[in-house]
Amino acid sequence: MxxxxxxxxxxxxxxxxxxxxxxxxxxxxxxxxxxxxxxxxxxxxxxxxxxxxxxxxxxxxxxxxxxxxxxxxxxxxxxxxxxxxxxxxxxxxxxxxxxxxxxxxxxxxxxxxxxxxxxxxxxxxxxxxxxxxxxxxxxxxxxxxxxxxxxxxxxxxxxxxxxxxxxxxxxxxxxxxxxxxxxxxxxxxxxxxxxxxxxxxxxxxxxxxxxxxxxxxxxxGTERLVKRLASAKLPTDFGEFHVVAYKNVIGNETHVAMVRGEIGDGQGVVVRVHSRCLTGDVFHSRRCPCGRQLQASLARVAQEPRAVLLYLNQDSQGMTLANQILAYELQDQGLGSVEANERIGVTPDQRDYGIGAQILRDLGVRSMRILTNNPRKFVGLEGYGLSIVESIPFTVGSTTDSAVNLGSG
CATH class of the missing domain: 3.90.870.10 (DHBP synthase)
Incomplete structure (x- = not known):
């Protein structure tokens, strides 16, 4: 020096x-x-x-x-x-x-x-x-x-x-x-x-x-951070999927891959990534698009001969359930969604797609046709041995209620 x-x-x-x-x-x-x-x-x-x-x-x-x-x-x-x-x-x-x-x-x-x-x-x-x-x-x-x-x-x-x-x-x-x-x-x-x-x-x-x-x-890219736990057939209203559960060995969260068809050589597989949002996915909140995005994702993936819907059991954009409800409360008091998120200290996007990338690799996916309206979020996936051959726009209608931006993009 x-x-x-x-x-x-x-x-x-x-x-x-x-x-x-x-x-x-x-x-x-x-x-x-x-x-x-x-x-x-x-x-x-x-x-x-x-x-x-x-x-x-x-x-x-x-x-x-x-x-x-x-x-x-x-x-x-x-x-x-x-x-x-x-x-x-x-x-x-x-x-x-x-x-x-x-x-x-x-x-x-x-x-x-x-x-x-x-x-x-x-x-x-x-x-x-x-x-x-x-x-x-x-x-x-x-x-x-x-x-x-x-x-x-x-x-x-x-x-x-x-x-x-x-x-x-x-x-x-x-x-x-x-x-x-x-x-x-x-x-x-x-x-x-x-x-x-x-x-x-x-x-x-x-x-x-x-x-x-x-x-x-x-x-x-160098450490094995996911463990396959179990897999089974899963009939749904949208068709039959093969569901595979994975454990994140660092955070112990369980993530789910909904697989349609045979992955085969792993080339050109349609992939949709969705981050958990309890109020949207389960309670069908009209204050975020997450529930509608999940339903539309299942319907879209079910139409493909081979595809994966990856459901990440982590808070979208760092928004925990408590913070999500707090953001709703602040919106009720007159704040906009962006201001509410800033007030509670939520950063724009804290999701970690590295875990998702390891799951996709384990499933045999090598190149993807990804369903997203924000392809820039996924540019780093090539560092994990995955490539994006096509970005397919994914549009879901909005609601009239104020929205906390928690969508999976």
Whole structure:
């Protein structure tokens, strides 16, 4: 790493693509982590929209801590697994987390041995090494201290697309202890660095840079995350289907594939993806199109010689049942659907089609004629060994009632 500062400008929020800013592959990033090199991990624009210097905890040095403090300028933290934090009896900092992105800060720590004031680069590196030492016991760590552990969610970035989980996942994939050290990157003027400035910083210091989105895609493509549970014939009002149940081994949700005909060589299979919406699918709410979309999907798929309706048992667009009813309540008070969603903190689209892609692959689907009015949502499926050969418009009539936009697209 070069040791001179870079005159980065103020923040700029842009839509970024890997080809625009020289992002590295996840494989290259993992190799760098394994060798003890620091990398930059870029968050999603809909979250913190920042970049963190990231290194494996197993590879920490005083020099790395000093680089983070001098050039990163953010808070230096230590993402760890729930298991290791429990072993060291390191509790969460607060019992009720009200942080915007639910960052799980724990009580700060410090190694009792081999440290002085605890704040120097050497002392903080010693604290990290102590936390990684299997011989370390809770009594060996002082509380509070100058190192801030972060509790990573089980399932990593597949459950929470955060810097904490990314650091733990990268270390684990590299074959190291699942823990890291991270630090946000700030500009010279104190503002947060965004992708253009991060790319400049990465080039100056010769650091690989990846996005959390690419790490998610990598894990979805390399790890088996669904398990086939059961299958049976299912006669319906629309015709007979072959229903197959799958379990998501990370979140334990059960998803269903309604298969029509024989998949055969898997080429050109008609596919429709529908995300669960209880009020629409079951109670036939007129405030969203979901129920009508599901009925129309079954009818349309039943007409094909071979097709799949994939029913994902997850909340469409991050809208839980409670939030859905809360959105209705806010609409009753005069808010529009978009304003209601913003009020309760629902982001535009949090659905994860990676699980669906693994299910389709398991069914034998290789190329799809997809039923959707929003084909852009599915462009990433090719990363999972699927291709889209045709996008077929799918139209369902609207209702006169105000709509919460929960459709499957």
């Amino acid at each position: 070069k040791s001179r500062s870079v005159g980065r400008k103020g923040s700029l929020k842009v839509a970024h693509r890997s080809e625009d800013y020289g992002f590295s592959s996840v494989e290259d990033a993992v190799a760098a982590i394994c060798s003890g090199k620091m990398i930059i991990v870029v968050d999603d624009e809909d979250r913190e929209n920042e970049g963190d210097l990231t290194i494996a905890a197993d590879k920490i040095t005083a020099e790395a801590i000093n680089f983070m403090a001098r050039y990163g300028r953010g808070l230096i933290c230590m993402p760890m697994t729930v298991e290791r934090l429990d072993e060291l009896d390191i509790p969460l900092m607060v019992s009720q987390n009200t942080a915007r992105f639910d960052t799980a800060f724990c009580v700060s720590i410090e190694a009792k041995e081999s440290t002085s004031t605890g704040i120097s680069a050497g002392d903080r590196a010693a604290t990290v090494r102590a936390a990684m030492d299997p011989e370390t016991r809770p009594a060996d760590l002082a509380r509070p201290g100058h190192m801030f552990p972060l509790r990573a969610r089980l399932g990593g970035v597949l459950v929470r697309a955060g810097q904490t989980e990314a650091a733990v996942d990268l270390a684990r994939i590299a074959g190291l202890n699942p823990a890291g050290v991270i630090c946000e990157i700030m500009n010279d003027d104190g503002t947060m660095s965004r992708v253009p400035e991060l790319a400049e910083f990465a080039g100056l210091h010769n650091l690989p840079m990846i996005t959390i989105a690419e790490l998610i895609k990598y894990r979805m």
